[in-house]
Amino acid sequence: MMCSVTAESVWLQQPRYEAAEADFQCYLNKSRTPTTQDNTSCSALVTDIQQIRQQIQTAMNNTGEEKAGAQTVGLEQRVSLLEKENRELKKAVEELKKMTSALNLQLKSGTKANVEVDKNSNNIVTKMDVEETKDAESSEEDDDDVNLFGSDEEEDEAKVREREERIKAYQLKKSKKPALIAKSSVTLDVKPWDDETDMKKMEECVRTIQMDGLLWGASKLAPLAYGIKKLIILCVVEDEKVSVDDLQEKICEFEDYVQSVDIAAFNKI
Template sequence: MVSFPALNGPDGLKALNDHLLTRSYVVGFQASRDDLAVYSALETAPSSKDYPHAARWFSHVEALLGQSFPGKGEGVTIAGAAPSAAAAKPAAPAAPAAPAPAAKAPVAADDDNSDDSDEDLDLFGELTEEEKAAKAEKDAVIAAAKKRGAEKAKLTKSLIIMDVKPWDDTTDMAALEAEVRAIHKDGLLWGASKLVPVGFGIKKLQITAVIEDSKIESMDAIIEEEIVRDGESETIQSIDIASFNKL
Protein backbone atom coordinates (compact mmCIF):
# COMPACT_ATOMS: atom_id res chain seq x y z
CA MET A 1 0.00 0.00 0.00
CA VAL A 2 1.22 3.50 -0.88
CA SER A 3 0.94 6.32 1.66
CA PHE A 4 1.16 10.09 1.23
CA PRO A 5 0.97 13.06 3.60
CA ALA A 6 -1.96 15.46 3.16
CA LEU A 7 -1.93 16.57 -0.48
CA ASN A 8 -3.13 20.11 0.21
CA GLY A 9 0.32 21.20 1.34
CA PRO A 10 3.90 21.29 0.02
CA ASP A 11 5.00 18.19 1.95
CA GLY A 12 2.31 16.03 0.37
CA LEU A 13 2.87 17.45 -3.12
CA LYS A 14 6.63 16.89 -2.84
CA ALA A 15 6.08 13.31 -1.70
CA LEU A 16 3.74 12.69 -4.65
CA ASN A 17 6.18 14.34 -7.08
CA ASP A 18 9.08 12.21 -5.77
CA HIS A 19 6.95 9.08 -5.96
CA LEU A 20 6.09 9.75 -9.62
CA LEU A 21 9.68 10.60 -10.59
CA THR A 22 10.17 7.13 -12.11
CA ARG A 23 6.53 6.07 -12.40
CA SER A 24 3.70 6.76 -14.84
CA TYR A 25 1.01 5.78 -12.30
CA VAL A 26 0.67 5.57 -8.53
CA VAL A 27 1.08 1.78 -8.71
CA GLY A 28 1.68 -0.62 -11.57
CA PHE A 29 1.82 0.08 -15.27
CA GLN A 30 -1.85 0.97 -15.89
CA ALA A 31 -4.19 3.60 -14.48
CA SER A 32 -6.09 2.22 -11.48
CA ARG A 33 -8.44 3.27 -8.72
CA ASP A 34 -5.37 4.32 -6.72
CA ASP A 35 -4.75 7.05 -9.31
CA LEU A 36 -8.39 8.14 -9.00
CA ALA A 37 -8.10 8.25 -5.20
CA VAL A 38 -5.01 10.49 -5.31
CA TYR A 39 -6.47 12.63 -8.10
CA SER A 40 -9.67 13.25 -6.14
CA ALA A 41 -7.67 14.22 -3.04
CA LEU A 42 -5.94 17.07 -4.90
CA GLU A 43 -7.73 20.41 -4.72
CA THR A 44 -5.99 21.82 -7.81
CA ALA A 45 -3.49 20.72 -10.42
CA PRO A 46 0.09 20.63 -9.06
CA SER A 47 2.41 23.39 -10.28
CA SER A 48 4.36 22.22 -13.31
CA LYS A 49 7.26 24.42 -12.14
CA ASP A 50 7.49 23.11 -8.59
CA TYR A 51 6.13 19.57 -9.08
CA PRO A 52 6.72 18.62 -12.74
CA HIS A 53 6.22 14.87 -12.31
CA ALA A 54 3.01 15.26 -10.31
CA ALA A 55 1.72 17.82 -12.84
CA ARG A 56 2.48 15.47 -15.73
CA TRP A 57 0.67 12.61 -13.99
CA PHE A 58 -2.31 14.85 -13.08
CA SER A 59 -2.80 15.95 -16.71
CA HIS A 60 -2.60 12.34 -17.89
CA VAL A 61 -5.17 11.08 -15.37
CA GLU A 62 -7.48 14.00 -16.15
CA ALA A 63 -7.33 13.04 -19.83
CA LEU A 64 -8.34 9.47 -18.93
CA LEU A 65 -11.47 10.48 -17.01
CA GLY A 66 -14.50 8.90 -18.61
CA GLN A 67 -12.43 5.94 -19.81
CA SER A 68 -11.56 2.66 -18.12
CA PHE A 69 -8.94 2.33 -15.39
CA PRO A 70 -7.89 -1.30 -15.91
CA GLY A 71 -4.96 -1.37 -13.49
CA LYS A 72 -5.15 -3.35 -10.27
CA GLY A 73 -4.92 -0.95 -7.36
CA GLU A 74 -3.03 -1.96 -4.24
CA GLY A 75 -4.66 0.66 -2.04
CA VAL A 76 -3.43 4.12 -1.12
CA THR A 77 -3.69 6.12 2.10
CA ILE A 78 -3.58 9.91 2.25
CA ALA A 79 -3.37 11.81 5.51
CA GLY A 80 -6.73 13.34 6.26
CA ALA A 81 -8.57 11.30 3.59
CA ALA A 82 -10.31 7.95 3.57
CA PRO A 83 -8.28 5.05 2.11
CA SER A 84 -8.97 4.14 -1.51
CA ALA A 85 -11.63 1.57 -2.30
CA ALA A 86 -9.00 -0.94 -3.36
CA ALA A 87 -7.76 -1.09 0.25
CA ALA A 88 -10.90 -0.13 2.15
CA LYS A 89 -13.04 -2.97 0.89
CA PRO A 90 -12.06 -6.65 0.79
CA ALA A 91 -12.67 -8.59 -2.36
CA ALA A 92 -16.29 -9.52 -2.70
CA PRO A 93 -16.90 -13.21 -1.92
CA ALA A 94 -17.79 -15.41 -4.84
CA ALA A 95 -21.51 -15.74 -5.32
CA PRO A 96 -22.84 -19.21 -4.51
CA ALA A 97 -23.66 -21.34 -7.50
CA ALA A 98 -27.29 -21.18 -8.46
CA PRO A 99 -29.20 -24.48 -8.17
CA ALA A 100 -29.79 -26.28 -11.39
CA PRO A 101 -33.29 -25.65 -12.79
CA ALA A 102 -35.75 -28.50 -12.69
CA ALA A 103 -35.99 -30.45 -15.90
CA LYS A 104 -38.99 -29.60 -18.04
CA ALA A 105 -41.51 -32.24 -18.75
CA PRO A 106 -41.51 -33.33 -22.40
CA VAL A 107 -44.16 -31.70 -24.54
CA ALA A 108 -46.04 -33.56 -27.18
CA ALA A 109 -45.09 -32.50 -30.70
CA ASP A 110 -48.69 -31.80 -31.62
CA ASP A 111 -49.46 -29.71 -28.53
CA ASP A 112 -50.69 -26.31 -29.83
CA ASN A 113 -49.74 -24.64 -26.50
CA SER A 114 -46.10 -25.74 -26.62
CA ASP A 115 -43.42 -23.06 -25.91
CA ASP A 116 -40.71 -23.35 -28.54
CA SER A 117 -38.33 -20.86 -26.84
CA ASP A 118 -36.82 -20.65 -23.37
CA GLU A 119 -37.34 -17.61 -21.23
CA ASP A 120 -34.87 -14.76 -21.78
CA LEU A 121 -31.69 -15.30 -19.85
CA ASP A 122 -30.12 -12.48 -17.83
CA LEU A 123 -26.65 -12.45 -19.35
CA PHE A 124 -25.59 -9.35 -17.40
CA GLY A 125 -25.61 -9.91 -13.66
CA GLU A 126 -25.83 -7.08 -11.12
CA LEU A 127 -22.66 -5.30 -10.05
CA THR A 128 -20.96 -6.48 -6.90
CA GLU A 129 -20.69 -4.11 -3.96
CA GLU A 130 -17.01 -3.53 -4.78
CA GLU A 131 -17.83 -2.72 -8.42
CA LYS A 132 -20.62 -0.35 -7.34
CA ALA A 133 -18.23 1.45 -4.98
CA ALA A 134 -15.58 1.75 -7.70
CA LYS A 135 -18.12 3.12 -10.18
CA ALA A 136 -19.44 5.64 -7.66
CA GLU A 137 -15.89 6.76 -6.87
CA LYS A 138 -15.06 7.16 -10.56
CA ASP A 139 -18.29 9.09 -11.25
CA ALA A 140 -17.55 11.42 -8.32
CA VAL A 141 -14.03 12.13 -9.60
CA ILE A 142 -15.33 12.86 -13.12
CA ALA A 143 -18.04 15.17 -11.76
CA ALA A 144 -15.50 17.03 -9.62
CA ALA A 145 -13.15 17.43 -12.59
CA LYS A 146 -15.94 18.82 -14.77
CA LYS A 147 -16.92 21.25 -12.01
CA ARG A 148 -13.33 22.44 -11.59
CA GLY A 149 -13.02 22.85 -15.36
CA ALA A 150 -16.22 24.91 -15.54
CA GLU A 151 -15.16 27.13 -12.63
CA LYS A 152 -11.68 27.58 -14.12
CA ALA A 153 -13.13 28.58 -17.51
CA LYS A 154 -15.48 31.03 -15.82
CA LEU A 155 -12.61 32.75 -14.01
CA THR A 156 -10.17 32.90 -16.93
CA LYS A 157 -9.05 36.43 -17.85
CA SER A 158 -6.89 37.90 -20.60
CA LEU A 159 -4.58 40.92 -20.67
CA ILE A 160 -4.66 42.92 -23.88
CA ILE A 161 -2.34 45.74 -24.95
CA MET A 162 -3.70 47.91 -27.78
CA ASP A 163 -2.08 50.54 -29.98
CA VAL A 164 -4.56 53.34 -30.78
CA LYS A 165 -3.45 55.56 -33.67
CA PRO A 166 -4.81 59.09 -34.33
CA TRP A 167 -5.59 60.57 -37.72
CA ASP A 168 -2.71 63.06 -37.58
CA ASP A 169 -0.47 65.12 -35.30
CA THR A 170 -3.24 67.62 -34.59
CA THR A 171 -5.49 65.04 -32.87
CA ASP A 172 -6.32 65.77 -29.24
CA MET A 173 -4.85 62.64 -27.59
CA ALA A 174 -6.69 63.29 -24.31
CA ALA A 175 -9.98 63.25 -26.23
CA LEU A 176 -8.84 60.12 -28.06
CA GLU A 177 -8.16 58.29 -24.79
CA ALA A 178 -11.45 59.47 -23.32
CA GLU A 179 -13.25 58.03 -26.35
CA VAL A 180 -11.62 54.65 -25.80
CA ARG A 181 -12.30 54.58 -22.06
CA ALA A 182 -15.93 55.58 -22.67
CA ILE A 183 -16.61 52.04 -23.86
CA HIS A 184 -18.14 50.13 -20.94
CA LYS A 185 -18.81 46.40 -21.06
CA ASP A 186 -19.49 43.81 -18.39
CA GLY A 187 -16.19 41.95 -18.07
CA LEU A 188 -14.03 44.75 -19.53
CA LEU A 189 -11.65 46.79 -17.37
CA TRP A 190 -9.38 49.50 -18.81
CA GLY A 191 -5.91 49.78 -17.32
CA ALA A 192 -2.78 51.92 -17.63
CA SER A 193 -1.93 53.89 -20.73
CA LYS A 194 0.92 55.90 -22.22
CA LEU A 195 1.75 57.91 -25.36
CA VAL A 196 4.39 56.40 -27.65
CA PRO A 197 6.05 58.46 -30.46
CA VAL A 198 5.67 56.95 -33.94
CA GLY A 199 7.34 59.70 -36.04
CA PHE A 200 6.65 63.06 -37.67
CA GLY A 201 5.35 64.46 -34.39
CA ILE A 202 2.60 61.82 -34.20
CA LYS A 203 2.08 59.77 -31.06
CA LYS A 204 -0.04 56.68 -30.53
CA LEU A 205 -1.91 55.74 -27.38
CA GLN A 206 -0.87 52.40 -25.88
CA ILE A 207 -3.52 51.19 -23.44
CA THR A 208 -4.10 47.96 -21.54
CA ALA A 209 -7.38 46.18 -20.90
CA VAL A 210 -8.30 43.11 -18.84
CA ILE A 211 -11.26 41.06 -20.04
CA GLU A 212 -13.16 38.13 -18.56
CA ASP A 213 -13.12 35.51 -21.31
CA SER A 214 -16.51 34.11 -20.40
CA LYS A 215 -18.16 37.55 -20.80
CA ILE A 216 -16.22 39.12 -23.70
CA GLU A 217 -16.39 36.88 -26.76
CA SER A 218 -14.40 39.12 -29.11
CA MET A 219 -12.32 42.22 -28.40
CA ASP A 220 -12.02 42.76 -32.17
CA ALA A 221 -15.80 43.14 -32.41
CA ILE A 222 -15.79 45.79 -29.67
CA ILE A 223 -13.02 47.70 -31.47
CA GLU A 224 -14.78 47.65 -34.84
CA GLU A 225 -18.35 48.23 -33.68
CA GLU A 226 -17.93 50.64 -30.77
CA ILE A 227 -14.54 52.38 -30.97
CA VAL A 228 -13.34 52.72 -34.57
CA ARG A 229 -16.91 52.39 -35.98
CA ASP A 230 -15.69 51.62 -39.51
CA GLY A 231 -13.57 54.80 -39.75
CA GLU A 232 -16.25 57.18 -38.46
CA SER A 233 -14.35 58.20 -35.32
CA GLU A 234 -13.10 61.78 -35.48
CA THR A 235 -10.01 61.06 -33.37
CA ILE A 236 -9.19 57.36 -33.89
CA GLN A 237 -7.74 56.24 -37.20
CA SER A 238 -7.10 52.59 -36.25
CA ILE A 239 -6.53 50.19 -33.36
CA ASP A 240 -4.14 47.23 -33.37
CA ILE A 241 -3.89 44.55 -30.70
CA ALA A 242 -0.19 44.54 -29.79
CA SER A 243 -0.38 41.55 -27.41
CA PHE A 244 -2.99 39.17 -26.05
CA ASN A 245 -2.09 36.97 -23.06
CA LYS A 246 -4.06 34.71 -20.76
CA LEU A 247 -3.76 35.55 -17.07
Protein backbone atom coordinates (compact mmCIF):
# COMPACT_ATOMS: atom_id res chain seq x y z
CA MET A 1 0.00 0.00 0.00
CA MET A 2 2.86 2.37 0.82
CA CYS A 3 4.34 1.68 -2.57
CA SER A 4 1.12 2.64 -4.25
CA VAL A 5 0.99 5.93 -2.37
CA THR A 6 4.54 6.90 -3.27
CA ALA A 7 3.98 6.04 -6.89
CA GLU A 8 1.10 8.48 -7.17
CA SER A 9 1.98 11.87 -8.70
CA VAL A 10 -1.15 13.63 -7.46
CA TRP A 11 -1.51 14.84 -3.75
CA LEU A 12 -4.99 13.93 -3.03
CA GLN A 13 -4.87 14.70 0.76
CA GLN A 14 -3.63 18.29 0.43
CA PRO A 15 -6.84 19.94 1.74
CA ARG A 16 -6.67 17.84 4.83
CA TYR A 17 -3.06 18.78 5.49
CA GLU A 18 -3.79 22.45 4.94
CA ALA A 19 -6.76 22.29 7.26
CA ALA A 20 -4.62 20.55 9.86
CA GLU A 21 -1.89 23.19 9.49
CA ALA A 22 -4.47 25.97 9.84
CA ASP A 23 -5.82 24.36 12.95
CA PHE A 24 -2.32 24.09 14.34
CA GLN A 25 -1.61 27.75 13.69
CA CYS A 26 -4.86 28.72 15.35
CA TYR A 27 -3.92 26.61 18.31
CA LEU A 28 -0.58 28.34 18.54
CA ASN A 29 -2.22 31.76 18.38
CA LYS A 30 -4.75 30.80 21.08
CA SER A 31 -2.01 29.57 23.44
CA ARG A 32 -0.11 32.84 23.09
CA THR A 33 -3.12 35.05 23.85
CA PRO A 34 -4.01 33.39 27.21
CA THR A 35 -0.38 33.68 28.24
CA THR A 36 -0.66 37.44 27.93
CA GLN A 37 -3.89 37.39 29.87
CA ASP A 38 -2.32 35.20 32.54
CA ASN A 39 0.54 37.67 32.92
CA THR A 40 -1.96 40.50 33.25
CA SER A 41 -4.02 38.60 35.86
CA CYS A 42 -0.85 37.71 37.80
CA SER A 43 0.24 41.34 37.94
CA ALA A 44 -3.25 42.32 39.13
CA LEU A 45 -3.15 39.59 41.79
CA VAL A 46 0.25 40.80 43.01
CA THR A 47 -1.13 44.32 43.26
CA ASP A 48 -4.11 43.09 45.28
CA ILE A 49 -1.83 41.15 47.60
CA GLN A 50 0.32 44.21 48.19
CA GLN A 51 -2.75 46.31 48.95
CA ILE A 52 -4.04 43.69 51.40
CA ARG A 53 -0.64 43.56 53.11
CA GLN A 54 -0.64 47.32 53.42
CA GLN A 55 -4.12 47.28 54.92
CA ILE A 56 -3.13 44.57 57.41
CA GLN A 57 -0.04 46.52 58.45
CA THR A 58 -2.08 49.68 58.91
CA ALA A 59 -4.68 47.82 60.96
CA MET A 60 -1.98 46.28 63.17
CA ASN A 61 -0.42 49.68 63.81
CA ASN A 62 -3.81 51.16 64.72
CA THR A 63 -4.57 48.22 67.04
CA GLY A 64 -1.26 48.66 68.84
CA GLU A 65 -1.97 52.34 69.39
CA GLU A 66 -5.48 51.56 70.68
CA LYS A 67 -4.13 48.91 73.07
CA ALA A 68 -1.52 51.30 74.37
CA GLY A 69 -4.20 53.92 74.92
CA ALA A 70 -6.47 51.43 76.69
CA GLN A 71 -3.60 50.31 78.93
CA THR A 72 -2.83 53.90 79.81
CA VAL A 73 -6.47 54.54 80.74
CA GLY A 74 -6.57 51.35 82.83
CA LEU A 75 -3.41 52.35 84.71
CA GLU A 76 -4.82 55.79 85.41
CA GLN A 77 -8.01 54.24 86.82
CA ARG A 78 -6.03 51.88 89.05
CA VAL A 79 -3.84 54.70 90.31
CA SER A 80 -6.89 56.81 91.15
CA LEU A 81 -8.50 53.84 92.94
CA LEU A 82 -5.33 53.22 94.97
CA GLU A 83 -5.15 56.88 95.91
CA LYS A 84 -8.77 56.76 97.10
CA GLU A 85 -8.12 53.64 99.19
CA ASN A 86 -4.99 55.25 100.63
CA ARG A 87 -6.99 58.30 101.72
CA GLU A 88 -9.63 56.08 103.34
CA LEU A 89 -6.97 54.09 105.20
CA LYS A 90 -5.35 57.26 106.46
CA LYS A 91 -8.72 58.48 107.69
CA ALA A 92 -9.37 55.17 109.49
CA VAL A 93 -5.92 55.30 111.11
CA GLU A 94 -6.56 58.82 112.34
CA GLU A 95 -9.88 57.75 113.86
CA LEU A 96 -8.20 54.80 115.60
CA LYS A 97 -5.54 57.11 116.98
CA LYS A 98 -8.21 59.41 118.37
CA MET A 99 -10.07 56.50 119.97
CA THR A 100 -6.83 55.16 121.48
CA SER A 101 -5.93 58.53 122.94
CA ALA A 102 -9.44 58.87 124.39
CA LEU A 103 -9.18 55.44 126.02
CA ASN A 104 -5.79 56.30 127.45
CA LEU A 105 -7.22 59.46 128.96
CA GLN A 106 -10.07 57.49 130.52
CA LEU A 107 -7.65 54.94 131.96
CA LYS A 108 -5.43 57.65 133.36
CA SER A 109 -8.33 59.51 134.91
CA GLY A 110 -9.36 56.29 136.74
CA THR A 111 -12.76 54.89 135.86
CA LYS A 112 -14.85 53.41 138.63
CA ALA A 113 -15.80 49.77 138.15
CA ASN A 114 -18.78 48.28 139.87
CA VAL A 115 -19.14 44.53 140.11
CA GLU A 116 -22.78 43.52 140.30
CA VAL A 117 -23.65 40.01 141.35
CA ASP A 118 -27.23 38.77 141.36
CA LYS A 119 -27.61 35.57 143.39
CA ASN A 120 -30.74 34.26 145.08
CA SER A 121 -32.60 37.43 144.03
CA ASN A 122 -30.14 39.59 146.07
CA ASN A 123 -28.14 42.29 144.25
CA ILE A 124 -24.68 42.73 145.77
CA VAL A 125 -22.66 45.69 144.55
CA THR A 126 -19.04 45.79 145.66
CA LYS A 127 -16.72 48.73 145.27
CA MET A 128 -13.86 47.46 147.39
CA ASP A 129 -11.66 46.66 144.39
CA VAL A 130 -11.87 50.23 143.10
CA GLU A 131 -11.17 51.65 146.52
CA GLU A 132 -8.23 49.30 147.00
CA THR A 133 -6.90 50.38 143.61
CA LYS A 134 -7.19 54.01 144.65
CA ASP A 135 -5.42 53.24 147.92
CA ALA A 136 -2.69 51.42 146.02
CA GLU A 137 -2.28 54.36 143.65
CA SER A 138 -2.16 56.81 146.53
CA SER A 139 0.38 54.61 148.32
CA GLU A 140 2.49 54.47 145.14
CA GLU A 141 2.34 58.26 144.88
CA ASP A 142 3.38 58.52 148.50
CA ASP A 143 6.23 56.06 147.89
CA ASP A 144 7.69 58.42 145.29
CA ASP A 145 8.43 60.95 148.01
CA VAL A 146 9.55 58.40 150.61
CA ASN A 147 13.14 58.20 151.56
CA LEU A 148 14.22 54.58 151.14
CA PHE A 149 16.66 54.89 153.99
CA GLY A 150 14.10 56.38 156.37
CA SER A 151 12.10 54.53 159.06
CA ASP A 152 8.67 52.87 158.59
CA GLU A 153 7.11 55.17 161.17
CA GLU A 154 6.86 57.94 158.59
CA GLU A 155 3.97 56.13 156.85
CA ASP A 156 0.54 57.47 157.62
CA GLU A 157 -0.83 55.01 160.20
CA ALA A 158 -4.40 56.29 159.88
CA LYS A 159 -4.56 55.35 156.22
CA VAL A 160 -3.11 51.92 156.95
CA ARG A 161 -5.69 51.25 159.66
CA GLU A 162 -8.52 52.47 157.45
CA ARG A 163 -7.42 50.22 154.60
CA GLU A 164 -7.12 47.20 156.88
CA GLU A 165 -10.57 47.83 158.32
CA ARG A 166 -12.05 48.00 154.84
CA ILE A 167 -10.38 44.75 153.86
CA LYS A 168 -11.64 43.01 157.00
CA ALA A 169 -15.17 44.30 156.45
CA TYR A 170 -15.11 43.08 152.85
CA GLN A 171 -13.84 39.63 153.85
CA LEU A 172 -16.46 39.37 156.60
CA LYS A 173 -19.22 40.32 154.20
CA LYS A 174 -17.95 37.81 151.69
CA SER A 175 -17.79 35.02 154.29
CA LYS A 176 -21.42 35.63 155.29
CA LYS A 177 -22.57 35.20 151.72
CA PRO A 178 -24.59 31.96 151.46
CA ALA A 179 -22.89 29.30 149.37
CA LEU A 180 -24.84 27.50 146.70
CA ILE A 181 -25.53 23.85 147.54
CA ALA A 182 -25.89 21.38 144.69
CA LYS A 183 -28.98 19.22 145.20
CA SER A 184 -30.73 16.53 143.18
CA SER A 185 -34.26 15.18 143.10
CA VAL A 186 -34.28 11.37 142.89
CA THR A 187 -37.29 9.11 142.25
CA LEU A 188 -36.75 5.50 143.37
CA ASP A 189 -38.67 2.37 142.37
CA VAL A 190 -38.58 -0.13 145.27
CA LYS A 191 -39.78 -3.58 144.16
CA PRO A 192 -41.01 -6.27 146.62
CA TRP A 193 -40.58 -10.04 146.39
CA ASP A 194 -44.22 -10.93 145.78
CA ASP A 195 -47.79 -9.77 146.26
CA GLU A 196 -47.78 -10.89 149.91
CA THR A 197 -45.11 -8.37 150.94
CA ASP A 198 -46.31 -5.76 153.43
CA MET A 199 -45.82 -2.57 151.39
CA LYS A 200 -46.64 -0.28 154.30
CA LYS A 201 -43.98 -1.92 156.43
CA MET A 202 -41.52 -1.72 153.55
CA GLU A 203 -42.12 2.03 153.22
CA GLU A 204 -41.59 2.50 156.95
CA CYS A 205 -38.30 0.65 156.72
CA VAL A 206 -37.16 2.79 153.81
CA ARG A 207 -38.00 6.01 155.63
CA THR A 208 -36.00 4.88 158.67
CA ILE A 209 -32.85 5.55 156.65
CA GLN A 210 -31.55 8.92 157.82
CA MET A 211 -28.46 10.61 156.38
CA ASP A 212 -27.04 14.12 156.49
CA GLY A 213 -28.27 15.81 153.31
CA LEU A 214 -31.15 13.35 152.72
CA LEU A 215 -34.80 14.42 152.76
CA TRP A 216 -37.65 11.98 152.03
CA GLY A 217 -40.66 13.18 150.06
CA ALA A 218 -43.96 11.84 148.82
CA SER A 219 -44.56 8.19 147.94
CA LYS A 220 -47.19 6.04 146.25
CA LEU A 221 -47.89 2.46 145.20
CA ALA A 222 -48.01 1.58 141.51
CA PRO A 223 -49.00 -1.74 139.90
CA LEU A 224 -46.07 -3.79 138.63
CA ALA A 225 -47.35 -7.17 137.33
CA TYR A 226 -49.56 -10.10 138.37
CA GLY A 227 -51.10 -8.14 141.21
CA ILE A 228 -47.71 -7.08 142.58
CA LYS A 229 -47.24 -3.39 143.40
CA LYS A 230 -44.05 -1.37 143.69
CA LEU A 231 -43.21 1.58 145.94
CA ILE A 232 -42.40 4.85 144.17
CA ILE A 233 -40.77 7.27 146.62
CA LEU A 234 -39.24 10.70 146.09
CA CYS A 235 -36.21 12.08 147.93
CA VAL A 236 -33.94 15.13 147.75
CA VAL A 237 -30.20 14.65 148.31
CA GLU A 238 -27.20 16.96 148.56
CA ASP A 239 -24.70 15.85 145.96
CA GLU A 240 -21.65 16.38 148.15
CA LYS A 241 -23.04 14.54 151.19
CA VAL A 242 -25.22 11.72 149.87
CA SER A 243 -24.33 9.09 147.29
CA VAL A 244 -27.31 7.57 145.50
CA ASP A 245 -25.47 4.25 145.18
CA ASP A 246 -24.99 4.09 148.96
CA LEU A 247 -28.66 4.92 149.44
CA GLN A 248 -29.67 2.05 147.14
CA GLU A 249 -27.45 -0.37 149.05
CA LYS A 250 -28.96 0.65 152.38
CA ILE A 251 -32.49 0.14 151.05
CA CYS A 252 -31.54 -3.30 149.71
CA GLU A 253 -30.38 -4.28 153.22
CA PHE A 254 -34.06 -4.81 154.08
CA GLU A 255 -33.97 -8.21 152.41
CA ASP A 256 -37.26 -9.40 153.88
CA TYR A 257 -39.20 -6.75 151.96
CA VAL A 258 -37.02 -5.37 149.15
CA GLN A 259 -36.05 -7.32 146.06
CA SER A 260 -34.39 -4.49 144.09
CA VAL A 261 -34.15 -0.68 143.85
CA ASP A 262 -34.04 1.25 140.57
CA ILE A 263 -33.64 4.96 139.82
CA ALA A 264 -36.74 6.09 137.92
CA ALA A 265 -35.77 9.77 137.62
CA PHE A 266 -32.76 11.91 138.51
CA ASN A 267 -32.96 15.71 138.19
CA LYS A 268 -30.60 18.47 139.30
CA ILE A 269 -32.17 21.22 141.39
